Amino acid sequence: MAAVFDEAYVEAVLAAVERIPPGQVASYGDLAEYVGIGGPRLVGRVMSTHGAGVPWWRVVRADGRPVRGLEQSALDRLQHEGCVLRGDRVDMSRSRWRPSLS
DNA sequence: AATTTGACGACCG
DNA sequence: TCGGTCGCCAAAT
Numbered sequence: 526m527a528a529v530f531d532e533a534y535v536e537a538v539l540a541a542v543e544r545i546p547p548g549q550v551a552s553y554g555d556l557a558e559y560v561g562i563g564g565p566r567l568v569g570r571v572m573s574t575h576g577a578g579v580p581w582w583r584v585v586r587a588d589g590r591p592v593r594g595l596e597q598s599a600l601d602r603l604q605h606e607g608c609v610l611r612g613d614r615v616d617m618s619r620s621r622w623r624p625s626l627s
Numbered sequence: 628a629a630t631t632t633g634a635c636g637a638c639c640g
Numbered sequence: 641t642c643g644g645t646c647g648c649c650a651a652a653t
Contacts, residue, residue: 552635552636553635563648563649564635564636564649565635566634567648569633572634573633573634576634584634586636587635587637591634593633593635594634595634630652631652632650633650633651633652636646637647639645639646
């Protein structure tokens with residue numbers, strides 16, 4: 526079967542997501558940059574397809590808005606982890622995690 | 628094969 | 641701060 530996505534790419538994205546510490550978040554663009562391939566949309570597709578099993582709620586949009594369709598769940602989990610929220614948005618300035626900074 | 632859509636991002640007014 | 645527009649990349653229709 527022709528792999529829908531390169532396994533390496535999927536694994537890299539999922540690994541990066543699992544690296545995100547509790548109370549912090551990362552944007553799709555950051556993950557894409559960290560992996561070094563494609564763009565934010567590609568990461569989003571990987572998440573929608575293989576995102577189960579990883580803390581997907583720590584992956585938010587660049588504007589601080591959580592995952593589409595699961596915003597309420599994501600906000601609830603993030604808030605429970607101690608992430609600083611601003612209304613229905615995440616305070617990126619404080620909670621944004623840089624992959625390379627571990 | 629062409630157009631639209633999608634777990635997106637940056638820019639502009 | 642908010643909304644509209646364009647660009648990006650692969651899958652779905």
